[in-house]
Amino acid sequence: VDDVSLMVRRGETLALVGESGSGKSTLARIMLGLVDPSSGSVSLQGQDISGMPDSARARLVQPIFQDPYSSLNPRRTVAEIIARPLHLRGVGTSERLRRAREMMDLVGLPSRLLHSYPLNLSGGQRQRIAIARAMINNPEVLICDEPTSALDVSVQAQILNLLSDLQAEFGLTTLIITHDMAVVHQLASRVAVLLQGRLVEQGTASRVLCAPEDAYTRALLQAAPRFDTAALAAGAGA
Secondary structure, eight states, X not given: OOSOOOOOOTTOEEEEEOOTTSSHHHHHHHHHTSSOOSSSOOEETTEEGXXXXXXXXXXXXXXXXXXXXXXXXXXXXXXXXXXXXXXXXXXXXXXXXXXXXXXXXXXXXXXXXXXXXXXXXXXXXXXXXXXHHHHTTOOSEEEEESTTTTXXXXXXXXXXXXXXXXXXXXXXXXXXXXXXXXXHHHHOXXXXXXXXXXXXXXXXXXXXXXXXXXXXXXXXXXXOTXXXXXXXXXXXXX
16 A cells, blocks of 8 residues: 555545455555554544554444454354453443343344354354444444455345444444445445555545546446446436
């Protein structure tokens, strides 16, 4: 990632798009504090995250990873997985279970699954659990790294609707990493396009999707079989 400057405004959804290897996930890991940048800085609410305790940063920013099959500990129950952030903060067992039930309801999963293991759940259920775990800290920022790419198409729509509902209900600030322009169309208010670690274009979602300025952005749109730019442009002009 080279000379990338981004601002994600409070309450908005910024989509970071680009092909595999463009630097999207690396940038997300830097923003989460999982990777230290060799130069530059990341600020959250005006504070450099490099000087922020891990526990404080985790209360503010939470990730949702791409693969619900590898991002959940197979040896822990659903209740343990969702409430793990509270356990690390020293919250008692009964309160952790109560909050886990609340989060299950929030993401649309029955509480009877609380004592199940990830092995017994579908991909969509697992991703809802990952979302519940991210939400239990009441974060202000979600960083979603390809959160639907490992799911069936029908389940993808459900997860995208859930993320959209949560963003609206809680006023979340969201960075969503994707190569799917249909996801950008559904969720994003602004778009930033990465190519080989460099930012080649950014702007409002309607402008970038309808009138892309960079040749690489146009190529991404042309390669999106489920995205109809002509229909979007017609809708924008109606």
